[in-house]
Amino acid sequence: MYQSxxxxxxxxxxxxxxxxxxxxxxxxxxxxxxxVCPVCLGYPGVLPAxxxxxxxxxxxxxxxxxCTIPEKTWFxxxxxxxxxxxxxxxxxxxxxxxxxxxxxxxxxxxGVKRVRIHECHLEEDxxxxxxxxxxxxxxxxxxxxxxxxxxxxxxxxTGEQAEAFIQQLRRLVRxxxxxxxxxxxxxxxxxxxxxxxxxxxxxGKKVEIKNLNSSRFVRLGLNYEIERQAKALDxxxxxxxxxxxxxxxxxxxxxxxxxENAQDYRYFPxxxxxxxxxxxxxxxxxxxxxxxxxxxxRKRLETEYGVSAEQANLICEERAFADYFESTAAAVVQTxxxxxxxxxxxRIANWLLTDIKHILTxxxxxxxxxxxxxxxxxxxxxLVVMTANxxxxxxxxxxxxxxxxxxxxxxxxxxxxxRFEQITDPVVIAEAVALVEKEEAATFAxxxxxxxxxxxxxxxxxxxxxxxxxxxxxxxxxxxxxxxxAKLIGG
Ligand code: ADP
Ligand code: ZN
Ligand code: MG
Numbered sequence: 001m002y003q004s005x006x007x008x009x010x011x012x013x014x015x016x017x018x019x020x021x022x023x024x025x026x027x028x029x030x031x032x033x034x035x036v037c038p039v040c041l042g043y044p045g046v047l048p049a050x051x052x053x054x055x056x057x058x059x060x061x062x063x064x065x066x067c068t069i070p071e072k073t074w075f076x077x078x079x080x081x082x083x084x085x086x087x088x089x090x091x092x093x094x095x096x097x098x099x100x101x102x103x104x105x106x107x108x109x110x111g112v113k114r115v116r117i118h119e120c121h122l123e124e125d126x127x128x129x130x131x132x133x134x135x136x137x138x139x140x141x142x143x144x145x146x147x148x149x150x151x152x153x154x155x156x157x158t159g160e161q162a163e164a165f166i167q168q169l170r171r172l173v174r175x176x177x178x179x180x181x182x183x184x185x186x187x188x189x190x191x192x193x194x195x196x197x198x199x200x201x202x203x204g205k206k207v208e209i210k211n212l213n214s215s216r217f218v219r220l221g222l223n224y225e226i227e228r229q230a231k232a233l234d235x236x237x238x239x240x241x242x243x244x245x246x247x248x249x250x251x252x253x254x255x256x257x258x259x260e261n262a263q264d265y266r267y268f269p270x271x272x273x274x275x276x277x278x279x280x281x282x283x284x285x286x287x288x289x290x291x292x293x294x295x296x297x298r299k300r301l302e303t304e305y306g307v308s309a310e311q312a313n314l315i316c317e318e319r320a321f322a323d324y325f326e327s328t329a330a331a332v333v334q335t336x337x338x339x340x341x342x343x344x345x346x347r348i349a350n351w352l353l354t355d356i357k358h359i360l361t362x363x364x365x366x367x368x369x370x371x372x373x374x375x376x377x378x379x380x381x382x383l384v385v386m387t388a389n390x391x392x393x394x395x396x397x398x399x400x401x402x403x404x405x406x407x408x409x410x411x412x413x414x415x416x417x418x419r420f421e422q423i424t425d426p427v428v429i430a431e432a433v434a435l436v437e438k439e440e441a442a443t444f445a446x447x448x449x450x451x452x453x454x455x456x457x458x459x460x461x462x463x464x465x466x467x468x469x470x471x472x473x474x475x476x477x478x479x480x481x482x483x484x485x486a487k488l489i490g491g
Pocket of ligand 1: 005006007008009151152153154155193194195203204205206207
């Protein structure tokens, strides 16, 4: 058996309106080469200017990842040639990145594992090459877009852990609101580094798998690579340090190029940008902008609302979804003094994670967009209160929910109009029970026989309750019906 080491380099596009060193629009999917200017096209003689918003968002991520922000941070030029980068260098950070030595705790079947973050650094993205047939096209809209690179220490051991890291980091940057985390559009991309070695021998020869655009490919690529390297070592071969690509059609990694060394980039400080020394006001604005992060929020939901760890995790999948949950709980508690917070929360969680989630999927509404859902917090809270105090049966609540959505109306109106409100008046229920007692005299007689076995008795009771519900069009409160029938048959 070998020990394996995995380190990730994750790139995220920051949601700044403009690019990192010029005023061009920063957006995905615009007409090619429309968001460009002499600065991001690398014309000679132009001067970059740092977008403070890029720096702020980057520092927010750095802080959320428990990194230290140094007193001074600056930019370097990373020299290399590539057609999608017309300056022949990329402005990046090297000697003093804006975030240093942090960590992210990842959870999974292994428990909780701390993955150290080596650094976070801000750089500009390159343009995009599109290869079609015999020509290659270049789109520079992406050139100069704010890119934050997060580099971990080689602390992970399996593809599953790396996948969890990506997923939890994705959730975190979405919470903080600095990246949409869309891996298909390339807003979050990962390079995965992996080596194996005999236990206790330290790091092995590293292989880098480039440009993984889904967390699943990160897992598959790494697990494939760990196995490939183990087989090679078993066969007495040595591992070549190289860059490989994940071929998703063949489910395997394939060689791309031998990796150049860091020195080859000839980093030197960017002479056209001043050193950035974050002052107290800047640091405070960073602190103030950071919201409660997913992990602590999950823990808080568990204790404050008494939901299970699994429920809390699902609720916290998106910030807006968790907000919706908490706002609804608050609204229920506020409007109904009879419902306590934890039982309200349990009802809300059950609705959210079953019916409402199904509906959102059916209607193609993302969890993050629940803020604009027709079932507003107030409407949802009303349904919860009505079911909690027994005024609305679960069945009718579900029907009401569907009507709220299809007609975009308040549940109170619908319940009134459809006469959905549950009958809880014992006198009214007794009338229906009396009718059924007449119609089903034989069943009553059988149910009253003293020697009946319990199972049969239960079946008969259920049948009679069903009859009463039928009589009241499902509106009688089943608990009261059951009580009255039990009394009548002497059960
Ligand atoms: P490079 O100079 O090739 O970019 P770095 O030292 O900057 O390499 O590390 C890049 C990434 O690779 C980091 O995430 C780091 O944790 C990981 N890494 C470095 N060496 C190894 C190794 N031997 N095995 C696995 N991962 C490694
Ligand atoms: Zn520009
Ligand atoms: Mg490096």
